[in-house]
Amino acid sequence: MTSALDGVAPLPHLGLIRVEGDEAAKFLNSQLTQDFALLRPDEARLAAFCNAKGRMQASFVAVPIAPGDFLLVLSRDLLAQTLKRLSMFVLRTRARLTDATAAFELRGLAGGAVRAAAGGAPLSPWSHRVQEAGHLVGLYSADGIERALWLAPHGTPSPAGSAISTEDWLWGEVRSAVPTLTAPVFEAFVPQMLNYESVGGVNFKKGCYPGQEVVARSQFRGTLKRRMFPAHASQPLAAGMELFHDADPGQPCGLVVQAAAAPQGGWDALVSVQLAATEGGQIRAAAPDGPALELKPLPYPLLADI
Template structure:
């Protein structure tokens, strides 16, 4: 059995580790790092503690998600944003446009850090908590999935990797889908406002903070009771792909939803996170690709949805 070296982090009893090569790191350094990110993302980075992490979105002026991150502070002037490598270059370029005179340096720090996904069965883990290792590593507890607690382990590139059995990427990808928290990837850039992916229900949107790009649209969607699309967890016997249309059996012309994340289920079939009209999810039969395509079955979400206000 292959293993890699590291002491298991606090907060979670891990049993396996997965190298997350599809993820990258944007680093914000400088005395204005937290203030700058606070003004650009859906999350409050000014008040973020050193023992905390957060899900955060970066929106267009129309409130549509351009990227999503797991963000945390290595220090008060040193913040890491973990996101998909496929959206990182464009995201870094766009964020850099707004730096102006802020005392912050943004960089692609992907090569400076290693990222591993840790999964186990300890049910005491608290999502979005962070612990620091003596070796400079940071362990962020993520939302659990399929009965397994999960954590993101980020460490400098020269630190020894976790001393745990290696888990295949496909298994981690499936657990990620089963957490029902879809990251923003290239096929769905600008497809959704945060609530269409349930981000406000898992701590990804702070409605008490100040303005950020798209803030008015995001707030209006929440407070005027106009949330007509939500993210749902589904299963299918057929392969599903990100960006694929989902149809209701009653309408062959217009899709009612879009696959936001998908992965093969180790036990067979596929699971996906679908952002779709709430009415379509409430009744009728759902199909992938077209109105007569593979059937989709709804599964319960692993977290409660917050009501719109």
Template sequence: MQTDLATNGVATLTHWGVIRARGADAARFLHGQLTNDMLALDRERALLAGFCSAKGRLQASFLVWQGEADEILLACSADVLAPTLKRLSMFVLRAQCKLSDASAELPLHGLAGAAASTLLGDAAVWQRRDTAAGTLIRLPDSQGMKRALLAGGVPVDAPLLSLDTWRWLELGSGVPTIEAATVEQFVPQMINLELVGGVDFKKGCYPGQEVVARSQYRGTLKRRMFLFDVVAVASAGQEIFHSADPGQPAGLVANAAPSPEEGSRLLAEVKLAALDSGTLHLGSAEGPPLTRRELPYTVPFEGSAAA
């Protein structure tokens, strides 16, 4: 392979891992634990989903797809995999479902640009395909380029793409990932999980379901996630402050990655009121200012900052 620093190629996704759920009750068990409809999962498409605490706070987020017979695979941030596997396993009880860490057996790779387009063809977003190279799932576009997840293989004719570049593209798609630094910090809507298809409000109960539903239907949501650039090093879990209120944080970084040119790109949850005036800063009210960028979808909220 030839190294290519442009946004075209294949990256090894060492920041993700895979949980395997196998057994006759795998789909039904996960349906009762996650925010999306696992009974609607089929071999044609993947789904996003979250795993919440009883208080409706996200403990993990997943990209979910079917594997072999009676097998469901869940990709998540590698740094939450072990505790998430432990928590989920506590609820299996008598269900015919065995949970395990499949990361070593199923390496994940991200494809972007021409490398993705070649294999994807006319596949729609979240469509799942079995290919000679492995299971292929089309991810949302970023920077006008197609992206895909490849599980279990890697195309040998694609140039190498750095993980930092892939993560920068990942943020541009507006799809958040729960990391260790943000466990139990967000209700799903605070990081737009329902806007990217990760929450089904018509399915049955799951941990935290009442809190998530109340946030959706009672109009109590006062925080949302937006895309920002900052001329500084940023990381998940860092606090964000408003220029007019230095005494308390106005938001929290959900995900961050180095930008190709300078500084960092980040997805951050912020108070909606903080977008109406003043400026947002990383770390403190005197910290580097954030520059808001456009997300690839509309975030619904009232106020002059709506976009």
């Protein structure tokens, strides 16, 4: 692990959708994979927006900034189309959706900056704290280093801490093994293919949402044949790259979900692959003779394994 993940990072690759109104929570509950009806003020949510076939069109960290007022943090390259798609389902619901990226400051905190911002108190994943200077949301750690999102109205000074590059923050995202969906993998996965049910991204007890039947069937009928794992390669990797196994090089066995240059050299990635391909042999990226991948253990247990 590198000390580069200790401080405050700009997050220009992320944007914000604001959902406001008396029925904002009801609307989100009807569209996303997590429960918003029972969301407490001290909680945030990881959630996905799926199509009717259960394929993810976007992923969010949802933050309740006031009663009936939510911010959805998502990849900026999916923001415009996601805002348009979600707005189509508002209909008569008392909720209003807007692009709020320019209205808020958004930073990534790691290591000592998290502890300083949280006043030294532990910050568990998806916990939410309202502070005088903004909102703090706990994330999954990266190799044991604490991480958090910080949001505040535009113009609010950033939290104290040394500067982290966006590139190092993106590497920490990969090492946390909780991916953010981006345009190259739009509609490529059901949530369990990215382990979302194991990191708080899916609620199987809530009511209907687009793709719910497919997501539930994948979980309870044993039909899931792909899972996500950390991986390392010596050459550059990128989201959307196909993966190939030497046992069947003519057919892709998976996709790169998210990737970043590793400070120690090479590239770290999150890859969603057929479970059969993890049982032996070599997986390569981009082509059957492309860079070899070394799969790594997940930093958390899968729900089915608990």
